[in-house]
Amino acid sequence: MMAAGLGLWSIVTLYLYWQWFHYTRQSWGISQVYRRKASVTDELVDMLHGPSCHPNAQKVFAAILTADPGPSIDELLPRINQPMLVLWGEADPWTPVQGAKLFQDRAALPGNGFISIPDTGHCPHDERPEIVNPLVLNWLASLAG
Numbered sequence: 001m002m003a004a005g006l007g008l009w010s011i012v013t014l015y016l017y018w019q020w021f022h023y024t025r026q027s028w029g030i031s032q033v034y035r036r037k038a039s040v041t042d043e044l045v046d047m048l049h050g051p052s053c054h055p056n057a058q059k060v061f062a063a064i065l066t067a068d069p070g071p072s073i074d075e076l077l078p079r080i081n082q083p084m085l086v087l088w089g090e091a092d093p094w095t096p097v098q099g100a101k102l103f104q105d106r107a108a109l110p111g112n113g114f115i116s117i118p119d120t121g122h123c124p125h126d127e128r129p130e131i132v133n134p135l136v137l138n139w140l141a142s143l144a145g
Helices: 008-025 027-033 042-053 057-066 073-079 097-106 129-144
Strands: 085-089 113-117
Touching: 027 042, 042 057, 073 097, 085 097, 085 129, 097 113, 113 129
Parallel strands: 085 113
Antiparallel strands: none
């Protein structure tokens, strides 16, 4: 029996939201996408979990799940006329580096770059700031000079 006023999709999205809510609250859940487990701090867990506590979070989550996906990256990337640096964690379980060919190919264009970072998961900027920050600064300097 369905709860009064809730359709099946509302119940499904509510369930998925609660799964996400609890997933982000646990460091073990977040650490699945981080290769370097020491990068998953209490501060990071709180920062990622905080937005899921907002009163409208479930509605936003449902809107994201049901939104039109829009154009693909294959369609959008050629429209970018600005330099681009892509930093990719080689150990990313959600978006493996093998799927980065489009970005790797684009790195051949002037001002563009693609760097895969070994032993790094989905969030290189969090996991390896000692590597990411100098890469970004050097790339920006190369654009200015």
